[in-house]
Amino acid sequence: MRIELRVNGDMYRREVEPDLTLLSFLRDVLGLTGTKWGCLTGDCGACTVLLDGEPVVACLQLACQVQDREVTTIEGLGTEEGLDEVQAAFVSNGAAQCGFCTPGMIMSVEALLGSNPSPSEAQVRESLSGNLCRCTGYNKIVDAVLQAAQDRQMANDGS
Amino acid sequence: MVDVYVPETLEEAVSFLGLHAGAAIPIAGGTDALIDIRTGRSMPEWLVDLSSVPRLGDVELDGEVLRLGALVRIRAVELDPELGRRATAIVEAARVLGSVQVRTMATVGGNLCHATPSAEMPPSLLVHDAVAEIAGVGGRRSIPLAELFAGPGRTTLGPDELLTSLLARAPASSAGSCYLRQTVRWSMDLAGVGVSASVEVDGTVVTDARVALAAVAPVPLLVEAASEAIVGTNLPPEAAREAGRRAAAACSPISDARGTAGYRREVVSVLVPRALRIAWLRATGAWTQGVPAPVNGMSTGEDL
Numbered sequence: 001m002r003i004e005l006r007v008n009g010d011m012y013r014r015e016v017e018p019d020l021t022l023l024s025f026l027r028d029v030l031g032l033t034g035t036k037w038g039c040l041t042g043d044c045g046a047c048t049v050l051l052d053g054e055p056v057v058a059c060l061q062l063a064c065q066v067q068d069r070e071v072t073t074i075e076g077l078g079t080e081e082g083l084d085e086v087q088a089a090f091v092s093n094g095a096a097q098c099g100f101c102t103p104g105m106i107m108s109v110e111a112l113l114g115s116n117p118s119p120s121e122a123q124v125r126e127s128l129s130g131n132l133c134r135c136t137g138y139n140k141i142v143d144a145v146l147q148a149a150q151d152r153q154m155a156n157d158g159s
Numbered sequence: 160m161v162d163v164y165v166p167e168t169l170e171e172a173v174s175f176l177g178l179h180a181g182a183a184i185p186i187a188g189g190t191d192a193l194i195d196i197r198t199g200r201s202m203p204e205w206l207v208d209l210s211s212v213p214r215l216g217d218v219e220l221d222g223e224v225l226r227l228g229a230l231v232r233i234r235a236v237e238l239d240p241e242l243g244r245r246a247t248a249i250v251e252a253a254r255v256l257g258s259v260q261v262r263t264m265a266t267v268g269g270n271l272c273h274a275t276p277s278a279e280m281p282p283s284l285l286v287h288d289a290v291a292e293i294a295g296v297g298g299r300r301s302i303p304l305a306e307l308f309a310g311p312g313r314t315t316l317g318p319d320e321l322l323t324s325l326l327a328r329a330p331a332s333s334a335g336s337c338y339l340r341q342t343v344r345w346s347m348d349l350a351g352v353g354v355s356a357s358v359e360v361d362g363t364v365v366t367d368a369r370v371a372l373a374a375v376a377p378v379p380l381l382v383e384a385a386s387e388a389i390v391g392t393n394l395p396p397e398a399a400r401e402a403g404r405r406a407a408a409a410c411s412p413i414s415d416a417r418g419t420a421g422y423r424r425e426v427v428s429v430l431v432p433r434a435l436r437i438a439w440l441r442a443t444g445a446w447t448q449g450v451p452a453p454v455n456g457m458s459t460g461e462d463l
Contacts, residue, residue, distance in 0.1 A: 001163065018163035018206075021193075041194050042261055043347060054234070057260045060193050062186075064163055065210055108259065129346030130258020 001064045007032070008076030016063050023047045023058035025066075026073060034074035034103045045131035048104035049073050055111040057130075074103035077110065085155065086110060089148035090141070097135040105131045109145050117156075118149055161196060165208045169294050169323065172212055177296040177319030179205050185321060187230050188264040190257070191273040200312075215268075215323060220245070225287070225329040229268025229322045233280075237262060243450045245329040247441060248283035248336035248355045251451045255279060255340060258347055268322045271307060274314050275349070277374035277417075281308070282355035283338045285371035285381045287327040295320035308378035334359045335441025337434045340373075341426045343417065350374045351417035352426040354406075356386075356434035360442040363393040368438075370402060370431055375410035375423050382409045385431060394439045399432035406431040 004013045007030060014029055026032045026049070038046030040059045047058040050072040078084045083091065086109050096102045105128060112119055112127040119127070124145045125138070133141060164183070166172040176183050183205035186192045195201040209215060215230035218239065225246055227236070236242060237253040256262055256270065256279040270280040271291070281304070289304040296319040304325065309315050316322065336357035342348040353373030359366050368386035373379050385406040392398045412423035440446035 017160065019161045040197060042190055042257070045258065045260060048260055051263075054263045055260045056264050057190075060188075060190050060261075060264060062163065062189060062193070062206075062208075064165075065189070065208060111259070126346070127259050130260045 003064055003067055005066050005068065006070045008072060018062075018064055020063045021059055022049070022056075022061040022063045022066055022071070025063040026058060026071070032073050032075050036100055036103055038100075038104075043130075043132070044101070044104075045108065046101055046104040048107040048131065050107055050111055053111065053114055055108050055130075072107070072110070074106060077106065085151040086113070086145070086148040089144040089151060093140050093144035093147060095136060095140040095144035101131055101133045105133070105141060109148065112145070113149055113152060117153055119145070121146065161203060161206055163206045163208050165211050167211050169212050169215075169321070172207055172209060173294055173296050173319050173321055175205075175207055176321070180318035183207050185209055185272075187266040187269045188232070190261050190265045191269060191275075209321070217324075218242075220329065223328055223330050225325075225327045227267050227325045227327065229266060229271075229324055231267045232263060233257075233265045233267065233270065234259070234262040236267065242329070245331055245334075246283075246287055246327060246336070247450055248286055248338040248357060248438075249280070249327070251338040252279040252283035252353075252355070254451050255338075255342075255346075267325065271304070271325075272314055272316065272322055274308050274310070274312050274378070276311050276377055276379070277349040277351075277353065278379070279338070279340070279350065279353060279373070281379035282353050282371035282373045283336070284325055284327055285379060286336055286355045286357035286369035287329060288369070289325045289327040291322055292324045292326065293320050294323045299323075301326075305379070305381050310377045330359065333361065333442055335438040335443075335446065337437040337441065339430050339434045339437075341418075341430065349417065352412075352423050352430060354427065354430040354434045356431065356438045358389075358394075358435060358438040358442045360439065363443050365389050365392055365394060365439065368435065370406055370435070372406060372410055372427060372431075374417070375412040375427055377411075380410060382406045384409060389435060394435065396432070399435050400428075402435055403428040403431035 036046035038044040042057045042060045184203045186206040215228045217228045219226040243250045338355045340350040341352040355371045357369045370385035385402040388402040407424045407428040412420040414420045
């Protein structure tokens with residue numbers, strides 16, 4: 001099947017097998033390996049990407065159902081010059097250890113902050129409940145998100 | 160390999176399903192369908208992608224009648240403030256299903272038609288008197304939602320039929336509803352027991368009520384004997400407990416990883432009075448804690 005979609009701002013037109021997942025499309029067709037191949041059952045959240053700004057698990061999303069839509073992956077964040085606020089806060093808070101869950105975590109956080117710029121701790125925990133971390137533990141991740149929310153608001157207020 | 164067919168109309172969808180009976184299954188959010196294919200539980204030759212069929216994703220409120228299209232996303236239900244007021248149980252069920260990512264993808268119709276006994280949406284829709292609207296090659300029909308479920312993973316839909324929408328009762332006042340569940344984990348878990356209740360009142364007296372259960376029988380159960388125990392009362396604790404006993408007697412749970420049959424029955428007898436109490440407090444305007452209710456009804460600040 002022929003699909004046409006935007007990934008991190010760039011248009012792509014590709015011929016794909018009908019049962020190809022968005023996860024395989026991103027990793028194997030486009031070479032964007034920041035989105036992780038985890039459980040393949042939608043439980044771990046390591047493959048979380050944004051579809052028109054909303055978080056989805058790419059392992060349960062058929063690529064052919066993403067026709068004409070906008071996908072944002074971890075590679076779409078930040079700039080050549082530096083990390084975005086969420087990525088930077090994960091680094092400064094020690095919120096990544098092995099790092100496997102981190103791209104999915106950060107994409108869930110981007111979705112949260114997109115709709116709720118100053119979330120409570122409970123809202124942060126709820127929005128990350130579909131992202132499993134098996135090494136860092138969640139406290140530093142939650143700290144990072146709360147700091148990222150503050151940093152982003154300060155940056156927005158300053159501009 | 161599975162092929163994908165993308166119908167543009169409902170008629171195209173049902174005629175394709177009829178033509179490929181047994182070899183084609185509909186796909187909406189994909190959160191159950193793709194897992195079933197990967198695990199070998201379903202081996203279709205065709206996926207019928209419903210996302211281009213018009214109007215299946217609509218939410219409409221017309222007077223007291225709520226119409227939820229089968230392709231309405233769980234996340235859309237969760238975030239709808241008007242539904243939070245008028246179909247509280249349905250919103251509370253949506254809020255605890257899977258994760259944000261799963262809710263963003265999964266649909267109301269998919270959750271019903273996958274017919275998992277522990278599914279979140281059925282009890283809440285049952286207590287709102289949901290009617291299932293179905294389309295097939297031979298035309299359309301409507302059935303009470305309870306009649307959609309045939310057993311674990313099985314519905315009464317014909318091979319050419321699709322659930323198109325749910326019609327639910329969503330009164331604007333003097334009514335309240337609630338969905339509670341018992342789980343081992345707070346998130347990304349299936350209900351060990353799911354309980355939903357709705358209550359309508361005249362003043363403080365219950366004029367009508369519904370109690371529905373999930374995960375304690377092969378299909379979601381509407382337990383009339385339980386609601387009959389409280390109609391005509393102003394829900395004294397003993398009447399609520401009697402409703403709980405009747406619900407526990409009506410269910411037929413199994414023992415599995417999420418609990419033993421005896422434990423599940425006990426949980427039903429505890430959660431039914433709590434759910435009724437919260438629904439009644441909402442119906443009488445005395446509930447002050449908003450939506451959602453605490454997940455299993457605990458910590459509500461009063462003896463439930």
